[in-house]
Amino acid sequence: MQTVPPLFAAADSLGAKGGEGWRVLQGDSLHLLPQLPDCSADLIFADPPYNLQLKKELYRPNMTRVEGVSDEWDKFSSFAEYDSFCEKWLVQCRRILKPSGAIWVIGTYHNIFRIGRLMQDIGYWLLNDIVWNKTNPMPNFRGVRFTNATETLLWAKKSEKARCVFNHKTMKAENGGKQMTNVWRIPLCGGKERLRDSSGKKLHSAQKPEELLRRVILSSTKSGYIVFDPFLGSGTTVAVARMLGRTGLGVEREEKYAKIAADRIANVPPECLAQPDKPENKPIPLASETPPALVPKRPPENAAARNAV
Ligand SMILES: C[S@@+](CC[C@H](N)C(=O)[O-])C[C@H]1O[C@@H](n2cnc3c(N)ncnc32)[C@H](O)[C@@H]1O
Numbered sequence: 001m002q003t004v005p006p007l008f009a010a011a012d013s014l015g016a017k018g019g020e021g022w023r024v025l026q027g028d029s030l031h032l033l034p035q036l037p038d039c040s041a042d043l044i045f046a047d048p049p050y051n052l053q054l055k056k057e058l059y060r061p062n063m064t065r066v067e068g069v070s071d072e073w074d075k076f077s078s079f080a081e082y083d084s085f086c087e088k089w090l091v092q093c094r095r096i097l098k099p100s101g102a103i104w105v106i107g108t109y110h111n112i113f114r115i116g117r118l119m120q121d122i123g124y125w126l127l128n129d130i131v132w133n134k135t136n137p138m139p140n141f142r143g144v145r146f147t148n149a150t151e152t153l154l155w156a157k158k159s160e161k162a163r164c165v166f167n168h169k170t171m172k173a174e175n176g177g178k179q180m181t182n183v184w185r186i187p188l189c190g191g192k193e194r195l196r197d198s199s200g201k202k203l204h205s206a207q208k209p210e211e212l213l214r215r216v217i218l219s220s221t222k223s224g225y226i227v228f229d230p231f232l233g234s235g236t237t238v239a240v241a242r243m244l245g246r247t248g249l250g251v252e253r254e255e256k257y258a259k260i261a262a263d264r265i266a267n268v269p270p271e272c273l274a275q276p277d278k279p280e281n282k283p284i285p286l287a288s289e290t291p292p293a294l295v296p297k298r299p300p301e302n303a304a305a306r307n308a309v
Contacts (some may be wrong), residue, residue, distance in 0.1 A: 005040065005226055005247065006037045006040045007036060007037060007040040007041055007096075007226055007228065007249055008023055008247075008249060010035060010036050010037050010040075011023045011025045011036070011249050014027070014032060014035060015027075016249070017262055018249075018262070018265070018266075019265075019266060021242060021246075021247045021248070022238050022241070022242055022247065022248050022249070022265050023238075023248075023249045023250075024232065024235070024238065024249075024250050024251075024252065024258055024261050024262040024265065025249065025250070025251045025252075025258075026251075026252060026253070026255055026258035027251065027253060028253050029089050029092075029230040029231065029251045029253065030085070030088050030089060032251050033089060033092035033093070033096065033230060033251070034092055036092075036096050037096070038095055038096065039095075039096070039097070039098045039099060039101075040096055040098070040226070041096050041097055041098060041101060041226050041227070041228035041249075042098055042100070042101050042102075042165075042221055042225035042226045042227065043101060043102055043103075043104070043216075043217065043220050043221050043225060043226070043227045043228070043246075044093050044096070044097055044101070044102075044103040044104070044227075044228045044229070044230070045103075045104045045105075045106075045213065045216055045217075045227065045228075045229050045237045046089070046093065046103065046104070046105045046106070046229065046230055046231055047105075047106045047107075047206065047208060047229070047231050047233065047237075048086065048089070048105070048107070048111070048115070048230075048231050049073055049074045049076070049082075049085075049111075049231070050074055050107060050108050050110050050111050050206075051074065051076050051079075051082045051110055051111050052074055052108070052110050071205055073253065073254065079114070082111070082114065083114055083118065086111075086114065086115055086118055087118055087122070089230055090105075090115070090118055090119060090122050090124075091122055092230075093228075093230060094122055094123060094124060094158060096228065097158050098158075099158055099159075099162055100162065100163060100164055100165070101157070101158060101164060102127075102155060102156065102157050102158075102164040102165065102220045103119075103124065103155075103156050103157075103158075104153050104154065104155050104156075104216050104220070105119070105153070105154045105156075106132070106151055106152070106153045106154075106208070106212075107151065107152060107154075108148070108151050108152070109148075109152075112151075112152045112154065115154065116129075116154055119154060119156055123158075123159055124156040124157070124158065124159070125156055125157050125158070125159055125160045125162065126154060126155070126156045127155045127156055127157060127164075127166075128154075128155045128182050129152050129153070129154055129155075129182065130152070130153040130154075130155060130182045130183075130184060131150050131151075131152060131153075131182060131183045131184070132150060132151045132152070132153060132184050132186060132212060133149060133150055133183055133184065133185045133186075134149045134150065134151075134186070134187065134188050135185050135186065135187045136187045136188055136190070137149035137188070138188075153212075153216070155216075155220070164220065165220055165221060165222060165225075166219060166220065167218060167219050167220070167222075170218060170219070171215075171218070171219050174218075184212070184215060186209050186211045186212055187209065188209065189207045189208060189209040189210075189236075193209065193210060194207060195207060195234055195260065195264065203234060203260050204233050204234035204257060204260065206233055207233065207234045207236060208233075208236045209236075210236060210239070210240050210243075213236050213237055213240040213241075214240050214243075214244065217237075217240055217241055217244050217246060218244060221244075221246055223244075223245045223246070223274070224245065224246065224247060225246050225247070226246070226247045226248070226249070227241040227246050227247065227248040227249075228248070228249050228250070229248070229249070229250040229251070230250075230251050231251070231252070232250030232251060232252040232257070232258070232261050233252060233257055233261065234257060234260055234261055234264060235250060235252075235260065235261025235262070235264040235265050237250060238250045238261065238265050239261075239264050239265045239268055242265060242268050242273060243268060243272050243273060243274060244274050245273070245274030248265075
């Protein structure tokens with residue numbers, strides 16, 4: 001008989017939805033995280049609000065509006081309010097993380113420096129900063145700054161003395177036998193992977209590429225490990241965790257995104273799921289450092305986009 005991991009048991013008691021090896025819990029992380037058990041996740045991936053402080057709409061030279069991140073979930077009244085928010089979830093994540101676990105947090109120049117400082121103050125031990133170099137960044141339409149072509153991922157363990165997984169050989173093999181660097185050249189999420197409604201509008205403004213999550217999860221976990229995402233958005237983390245034979249739980253505050261994520265995760269096509277006859281570390285090819293990044297086998301049509309809202 002299969003036992004339910006304590007993280008899933010707690011999530012279920014809070015009303016999580018899901019299936020074999022995955023759950024989506026709808027609600028506010030600040031409220032829900034304190035109710036999840038200590039030391040119950042092997043890997044935490046967090047893609048929190050950026051606090052972009054966008055004041056005006058942005059238009060291209062042809063006057064079409066840029067679909068950037070201007071959502072309500074990204075609005076904070078001050079740096080102090082944002083810092084207080086981040087401190088709360090980072091403290092909870094550290095409590096939820098197993099002593100052997102790792103956390104990855106992604107952000108832009110707007111928030112990642114604040115988060116890095118908080119992480120060190122809270123007791124995390126930083127292992128690397130990984131630069132996601134976008135191979136197809138959005139231009140700086142007004143031409144007043146450099147084109148912003150990067151986001152930063154902070155990879156950390158629970159404390160200085162803790163030990164966590166790093167699948168060094170796998171990552172080296174995936175990089176053509178050369179040690180992988182901390183610069184990852186991966187395109188923005190697009191094509192069939194990008195979830196859109198029937199009019200072509202993005203279902204989530206901040207959907208991350210699966211390739212990015214694939215590298216994070218493959219480098220830091222083994223088969224069956226429990227992955228947790230406190231800001232699930234469109235569900236990328238848990239969908240990729242499923243593809244790689246890991247177990248995943250995500251929390252998302254907005255009802256519409258929680259539904260989009262659950263539909264997407266439930267509809268990961270069987271051919272994208274890790275197969276028992278394939279060695280754990282070689283289920284899906286990773287991109288080399290050379291763009292364009294490889295994306296694993298995809299469904300002919302995006303099932304989540306078809307089913308959502
Ligand atoms: C940057 S997006 C995550 C995108 C995600 N990585 C993806 O690939 O789709 C941040 C998400 O966090 C959610 N969020 C913001 N504040 C939250 C909170 N307090 N609790 C739970 N979710 C929250 C937002 O609704 C948004 O969907």
